[in-house]
Amino acid sequence: MLGSFQKSQLRIEIDAPQQLISESLLHPTQLGKWLPTGSLPSGMPEQLSSGFEFTTRIGFVSIHHQVDVATPNSLRLLLSQGIDGFHEWYWGEGWVQSRLEGISILPISLGQTVSLLSLRQYLKSKQSVG
Numbered sequence: 001m002l003g004s005f006q007k008s009q010l011r012i013e014i015d016a017p018q019q020l021i022s023e024s025l026l027h028p029t030q031l032g033k034w035l036p037t038g039s040l041p042s043g044m045p046e047q048l049s050s051g052f053e054f055t056t057r058i059g060f061v062s063i064h065h066q067v068d069v070a071t072p073n074s075l076r077l078l079l080s081q082g083i084d085g086f087h088e089w090y091w092g093e094g095w096v097q098s099r100l101e102g103i104s105i106l107p108i109s110l111g112q113t114v115s116l117l118s119l120r121q122y123l124k125s126k127q128s129v130g
Helices: 018-026 028-034 108-129
Strands: 004-013 053-058 061-071 074-081 083-092 095-104
Antiparallel strands (some): 004 095, 074 083
């Protein structure tokens, strides 16, 4: 794998209930609405569960994801190809924490920050509508 080892851990406050955060992270139809990388592949299940695998693209780089853990307040994805490592998400009432470690040519800390801010904006807009 080309690239360097990188790790990043961020936690942000989000003015949203745990259930809404959980749905936004575990349900691909909602996940695809706020992920900065765009759409998810077709054939995604209604909810992510352990063992499910899918591949996304960031520009010319493919990233393979394998769902290792999916619970009402956590998600762990094993990553390969464009990032060799893992991405963990934990959340509760009003907060989300993301931990990403891996070898990649991509600036994973930047991508992680953009993803968390995009999630926060999505949840804010979703609550103002509903």
